[in-house]
Amino acid sequence: MLPAAALLLVFLTYPLGLGVWLGFTDARIGRPGIFIGIENYEYLWSDAVFWLSVFNTLLYTISASILKFALGLWLALILNQNLPFKSFFRAIVLLPWVVPTVLSAIAFWWIYDSQFSILSWALQQMGLIDHRINFLGDPENARASVIAANVWRGIPFVAITLLAGLQTIPQSLYEAATLDGASRWQLFRYVTLPLLTPIIAITMTFSVLFTFTDFQLIYVLTRGGPVNATHLMATLSFQRGISGGQLGEGAAIAVAMIPFLLAAILFSYFGLQRRKWQQGGGD
Amino acid sequence: MASVAIDEVYKSFGAVEILHGVSVNIEDGEFVTLVGPSGCGKSTLLRMIAGLEKISRGQIAIGERVVNNVAPKERDVAMVFQNYALYPHMTVAENMAFSLMLKGVSKPESDAGVRRAAEILGLVPLLARYPRQLSGGQRQRVAMGRAIVRDPAVFLFDEPLSNLDAKLRVQMRAEIKELHQRLKTTTVYVTHDQIEAMTMADKIVVMHDGIVEQIGPPLELYDRPNNLFVASFIGSPAMNLLRGEIATGGSPSFRGAGGISVPLASALSIPNGEPVVLGIRPEHLRLSDDQGIPVIVAVVEPTGSEVQLIGRTAGGEEIVANFRERHSFTPGETIRLTAEPSLIHLFHGETGQRFQTRTDQ
Ligand SMILES: Nc1ncnc2c1ncn2[C@@H]1O[C@H](COP(=O)(O)OP(=O)(O)OP(=O)(O)O)[C@@H](O)[C@H]1O
Numbered sequence: 001m002l003p004a005a006a007l008l009l010v011f012l013t014y015p016l017g018l019g020v021w022l023g024f025t026d027a028r029i030g031r032p033g034i035f036i037g038i039e040n041y042e043y044l045w046s047d048a049v050f051w052l053s054v055f056n057t058l059l060y061t062i063s064a065s066i067l068k069f070a071l072g073l074w075l076a077l078i079l080n081q082n083l084p085f086k087s088f089f090r091a092i093v094l095l096p097w098v099v100p101t102v103l104s105a106i107a108f109w110w111i112y113d114s115q116f117s118i119l120s121w122a123l124q125q126m127g128l129i130d131h132r133i134n135f136l137g138d139p140e141n142a143r144a145s146v147i148a149a150n151v152w153r154g155i156p157f158v159a160i161t162l163l164a165g166l167q168t169i170p171q172s173l174y175e176a177a178t179l180d181g182a183s184r185w186q187l188f189r190y191v192t193l194p195l196l197t198p199i200i201a202i203t204m205t206f207s208v209l210f211t212f213t214d215f216q217l218i219y220v221l222t223r224g225g226p227v228n229a230t231h232l233m234a235t236l237s238f239q240r241g242i243s244g245g246q247l248g249e250g251a252a253i254a255v256a257m258i259p260f261l262l263a264a265i266l267f268s269y270f271g272l273q274r275r276k277w278q279q280g281g282g283d
Numbered sequence: 284m285a286s287v288a289i290d291e292v293y294k295s296f297g298a299v300e301i302l303h304g305v306s307v308n309i310e311d312g313e314f315v316t317l318v319g320p321s322g323c324g325k326s327t328l329l330r331m332i333a334g335l336e337k338i339s340r341g342q343i344a345i346g347e348r349v350v351n352n353v354a355p356k357e358r359d360v361a362m363v364f365q366n367y368a369l370y371p372h373m374t375v376a377e378n379m380a381f382s383l384m385l386k387g388v389s390k391p392e393s394d395a396g397v398r399r400a401a402e403i404l405g406l407v408p409l410l411a412r413y414p415r416q417l418s419g420g421q422r423q424r425v426a427m428g429r430a431i432v433r434d435p436a437v438f439l440f441d442e443p444l445s446n447l448d449a450k451l452r453v454q455m456r457a458e459i460k461e462l463h464q465r466l467k468t469t470t471v472y473v474t475h476d477q478i479e480a481m482t483m484a485d486k487i488v489v490m491h492d493g494i495v496e497q498i499g500p501p502l503e504l505y506d507r508p509n510n511l512f513v514a515s516f517i518g519s520p521a522m523n524l525l526r527g528e529i530a531t532g533g534s535p536s537f538r539g540a541g542g543i544s545v546p547l548a549s550a551l552s553i554p555n556g557e558p559v560v561l562g563i564r565p566e567h568l569r570l571s572d573d574q575g576i577p578v579i580v581a582v583v584e585p586t587g588s589e590v591q592l593i594g595r596t597a598g599g600e601e602i603v604a605n606f607r608e609r610h611s612f613t614p615g616e617t618i619r620l621t622a623e624p625s626l627i628h629l630f631h632g633e634t635g636q637r638f639q640t641r642t643d644q
């Protein structure tokens with residue numbers, strides 16, 4: 001038992017510890033750094049690009065999470081109804097999630113291509129726009145585009161977990177509420193939503209963590225551009241630390257993500273505590 | 284309050300028809316139980332009254348209004364579910380107030396309504412608890428409270444006691460009956476337990492495989508079952524049934540397997556040799572010294588208030604007899620049992636329909 005625990009501790013904490021340590025050094029690739037205190041952080045504090053990446057990360061995480069939640073819940077509600085070909089649709093919904101991220105990112109890269117974008121083409125054919133949209137070349141468009149790609153990729157996880165949650169709500173509660181006089185909206189508001197909140201809390205915590213630390217999509221689609229408009233903390237950390245060779249600085253950016261992640265975990269820890277109505281005896 | 288008229292109602296799930304033309308009239312204020320074996324369509328019929336299942340054919344009226352196309356919430360019925368279906372995220376008080384809240388009843392008025400129902404059911408100390416923090420019997424009471432708060436035209440119960448232990452079931456049975464005597468709301472109560480049906484109902488509807496076998500007050504069903512199904516379903520221990528035929532030579536009698544002969548009431552209009560099933564309730568059998576059906580004693584079960592005897596006739600058919608007196612029997616001995624001819628039931632050997640006897644009129 002003890003050796004296993006020790007092993008686990010080493011495996012889990014060594015990379016983290018090393019990362020934190022690197023953040024306090026001026027290590028470069030191929031040169032072990034020396035301790036320089038919080039110099040990296042002081043530098044980042046006055047670095048506009050770093051702050052832009054913080055802003056981008058928050059914008060990306062918050063807007064993508066809200067969209068994923070709204071669309072995922074909507075999809076889960078639809079899939080929970082008695083549709084024909086139910087299991088077929090459920091399988092289809094999972095697709096964006098099982099496709100390797102890099103592959104879907106490449107697909108989006110093609111969809112957003114400034115010359116051959118199928119989206120632009122379709123909108124042009126419908127007569128909605130008169131010239132091609134510069135999806136990834138314009139800062140605002142690029143932000144919206146990467147958020148849309150992330151939402152597309154993240155919806156299945158939200159939809160399927162919420163669907164699993166919906167299926168645990170007994171049908172008789174809906175029947176009882178119907179007899180009590182509830183409309184469809186009131187069924188959702190007073191039965192579905194409150195009974196689903198524990199699952200929503202778990203799902204959205206994971207979704208926020210995934211989104212906050214997202215790297216692959218951005219790296220394939222924009223590499224942080226144009227003019228850093230889509231740089232997230234994760235991509236900036238990689239660019240500075242690995243591509244740019246400034247290991248210490250890259251590590252410091254990554255370490256700067258930890259407070260945000262801790263805040264998210266704490267938030268969910270309190271959000272996830274068993275609600276009063278979930279406590280007490282069996283069923 | 285309202286009457287409920289169920290008229291030639293059919294129900295199919297896909298291609299499978301499970302109710303084949305059911306008609307029941309329920310008077311205003313009546314307590315009616317639907318009873319029958321598992322799968323006979325009791326819950327389905329109840330859910331059709333509530334509006335939770337569509338009516339395939341026929342019609343159901345509540346009061347003067349045909350409700351076939353009326354939404355559940357417009358029907359003014361309250362239902363108590365087998366699993367109670369309490370909202371787990373609401374306290375007892377909130378559960379009971381939910382329907383009032385949806386109706387837009389003011390808070391003080393709704394509080395007063397909840398309070399009144401809670402007092403009737405002894406739920407006042409539990410109002411702030413959540414369903415998970417209640418025992419089975421308490422949940423059951425909350426489910427009833429939720430129904431009475433609404434003061435509906437009709438109460439529907441679907442096997443509300445089947446999740447409770449035997450003792451609590453007897454207690455709740457009395458409570459529900461008392462509640463009905465107090466509120467006088469029309470009640471339809473589904474159960475597969477015939478004792479529950481007998482003890483609670485003004486009127487029993489016996490169902491079997493999607494049809495109604497018989498409708499009547501409990502004692503009428505007990506004393507004059509229309510057919511073999513009702514005869515064997517109502518009553519515990521069940522009625523003894525012996526197969527045989529009618530012999531009309533001299534005074535009419537029943538001749539059964541193993542040379543059994545049972546004298547019947549004299550004015551009998553059944554032809555000689557007709558195959559019949561003879562039915563005798565266990566408590567109607569008497570000990571006799573020299574005549575009656577010879578029975579070999581198999582098991583004797585004294586319960587204190589009575590002695591139950593299980594034996595076998597010479598034809599190998601099982602017979603159960605109940606005696607209020609404390610006879611002592613030894614397994615293996617042969618005794619003789621008789622019954623008053625007026626207490627004997629006769630059913631047609633093939634159709635199972637009852638032959639009317641003189642005492643029926
Ligand atoms: N939604 C449904 N789809 C298909 N068949 C159904 C459905 N609901 C009920 N049935 C069938 O209808 C028949 C009657 O069911 P119902 O639930 O009314 O029986 P019940 O008399 O209440 O039995 P129990 O005492 O076991 O509750 C059963 O054979 C059941 O399989």
Ligand SMILES: [Mg+2]
Nearest residue numbers: 325326327442
């Ligand atoms: Mg049932």
